[in-house]
Amino acid sequence: MCGIVGVIGRGEAAPRLLEGLKRLEYRGYDSAGIATLVDGGIERRRAEGKLVNLEKALAEWSLDGDIGIGHTRWATHGVPNEANAHPHATHRVALVHNGIIENYRELAAELKAAGCVFASETDTEIVAHLITRNLEEGMGPREAVAAALKRLEGAFALGIVFAGEHELMIGARRGSPLAVGFGDDEMFLGSDAMALAPMTNRIAYLKEGDYVVVTRKGASFYDHDDNAVEREIKQSAISGAMIGKGNHRHFMLKEIFEQPAVIGDTLHSYLTPATGEIVLPPMPFDVAALPKITIIACGTSFYAAMVAKYWFEQVARVSVEVDVASEFRYREAPMPEGGLGIFISQSGETADTLAALHYCREQKQHIVAIVNVPESSIARESDVVLQTLAGPEIGVASTKAFTCQLATLACMVISFARARGAIDEAEEDRLAFALAHVPAMAAQVLNHDEAIRDLAHAIFEKRDVLYLGRGTGYPLALEGALKLKEISYIHAEGYASGEMKHGPIALIDEEVPVIVIAPTDRWFDKTVSNMREVMARGGKVIFLSDVTGVDAVGEDAFAAIELPSVDPFVAPLLYAIPVQLLAYHVAVLKGTDVDQPRNLAKSVTVE
Incomplete structure (x- = not known):
């Protein structure tokens, strides 16, 4: 969600801050703002809505200064409007904040009693006042921030500038990521390397509890106990080039059509074409001796985890538990020592998933991360990183990241199955051969785009849509329903086909389209039986299957x-694509903001 950019530069800061914020739009936001230091004071420009509104404000009332901070906000405390937009400021301090200050009510009451007057409804503003009060009691900027940080409870990343301190910026993190960028006689702060890529590729990441004092000449890092620490500067591989839509109307459609290429890139990083062998990075544990695997994720990544559960248990013959990160750690689940935790996240910054990782680490689990950003927090805290080579995914609704996660998990399953003796070399070759052909098959699926666009006309005016599937088709039904809800705002639900007659079949009538996911697998006949129950009650079935399935029952379906x-x-990997396309075309017909749907954020960095 929210994004931070900070610049101590050699020219006007505002245009560079705006450029960095544009690169953070993919995270989702509902307001934005910039603050710079001008003539010993603090100047701000803020706007509700998209960055174009902030650009208009800057065009009407320019903002000077070569040091500043910028922010894209996703509302948590207070409605999305200009008053609640960041940066928040007093006469001495301006700051931007990702996260949630959980004890802000107590701190706000204390500050009000001391005479502070608040201009917003946010939890963030209390931090500015807290630091200001420390400054006015005689502390220097670093001491004032360090003292304030010790009063804060919750998750945060902060970027702070000070009136009259033209060579100084301070950043801090607890639970939310923050990076420092190193330039030539200039320095930067950012939520991630993506924001800083146009300005530098030399990046250092704050560790949990760190704060950093940034000047034009460099950065000094401190841990939670105020001890000076060293943080490694790394070369980021993220390109500074802005990512365009090509000839596509939306980023989401572009990313759907990129799937044959990025699935291929991901597979080729683990699958040796000449031999068909799956080669993963070395695992610092005995795969054959694993007592249990726990897979943790959120949202679309959770549905990838559900598919992987079927694969691991059927192919690798290992017990698997799958859970949503936001619930997992609160159950305080007992875990067998030496088990494996697999954490799946597109951004690698999902707060719930990272917290669950910490719990598994406490429970003495081995940790493998499947992430699209190898420099992310989850990646840095894992024993092994399996990168999905999806490239930057700008559309909030995940598409290519999902199928690349599936590709990576499939490779992992085959490798683990071989190591555990659950399959022989011939079966490994057969499964690897099937995987190797997925990119070409995915390109064939995309040829149905026009037909799926036509089908969208039968759905976009409906109020309810159901998705059905069995086996690995069940998680895809859930994912298809999620995609439709996310970007078209139509109520949709995914069900295991066999559960229909346990209640949901009561919803079926001629106004409810039902998308049935039915490859000719071991569950095909049972799925068709459930489909016929739906059609007998007037449900309009859109049937997704292969030539065998379509020849058998396709004529009975609506489409x-x-x-x-x-x-x-x-x-x-293939049946994910048509449900993505269907959601996309329905959303276009409804006229929604496909790439940045309301209330949603790309990277959920608060619980």
Whole structure:
């Protein structure tokens, strides 16, 4: 969600801050703002809504200064408006904040009693007042910030500038990521390397509890106990080039159509074409001796985890538990020592997933991360990182990241199955061969785009849509429903097909479209039986299957989309694509903001 950029530069800061904020739009936001130091004081420009509104404000009332901070806000405390937009400021301090200050009510009451007057409804503003009070009691900027940090409870990343301190910026993190960028006689702060890429590729990340004092000449890092510490400067591989939509109307459609290429890139990083062998990074544990695997994720990544549960248990013959990160750690689940925790996250910064990782670490689990950003917090805190080579995903609704997660998990399953003796070399070759053909098959699926666009007309005016599937088709039903909800705002639900007659079938009538995911796998006949129950009650079925399935029952459905015939093991990677396209075209017909749907953020960095 929220994004931070800070600059101590050699020219006007505002244009560079705005450029950095544009690169953070993918995280989701509902207001934005910039503050710079001008003539010994603090000047701000803020605007509700998209960055174009902030650009207009800057065009009407320019903002000078070569040091400043910028922010894209996703509202948590207080409605999204200009008054609640960041940066928040007093006469001495301006700051931007990602996260939530959990004890802000107590601190606000204390500050009000001391005479502070608040101009917003946010939890963030109390931090500015707290630091200001420390300054007025005679503390220097570093001491004032350090003292304030010790009063804060919750998750935060902060970027802070001080009136009259033209060579100084302070950053801090607890639970939310923050990076420092090193330039030539200039320095930067950012939520991630993406924001800083146009300005520098030399990045250092704050560790949990750190704060950093940044000047034009460099950065001094301190831990939670105020001890000076060293943090490694790394070369970031993220490109400074802005990411465009190409000839596509939306980033989401572009990213859907990139899937054959990025799935191929991801597979080729683990699958040796010449031999068909799956090669993962060395695992610092005995795969054959694993007592249990726990897979943790949120949102779309959770549905990738659900698919992987079927794969790991059926192919690798290892017990797997799958849980949403936001619930997992609060259950205080007992975990067998030496088990494996797999954490899946597109951004690698998901707060709930990171907190669950910490719990698993306390429970003496080995940790493997599947992330799209190798420099992310989750990646840095894991024993092994399996990177998905999806490239930057700008659309809030995940598409190519999901299928690349599935590709990575499929490789992991095959490798683990071989190591555990659950499959022999011939079966490994067969599964690897099926995986190797997925990119070409995915390109074939995209040829149905026009037919799926036509089908969207039968859905976009409906109030309710159901998705059904069995086996690995069940998580895809959940993912299809999520995609439709996310970007079209139509109520949709995914169900295991066999659960229909346990209640949900009561929802079926002629006004409820039902998308049935039915590759000709071991569950096909049972899925068709459930489909016929739906049609008998007037439900309009959109049937997704291969040539065998469509030939068998496609004529009975309202519409059928014929997908390539593939091994059932790899079917989830292909059947994800038509449900993505269907959601996209329905959303376009409804006129919603496809790439940045309301209330949603790309990277959820607060609980």
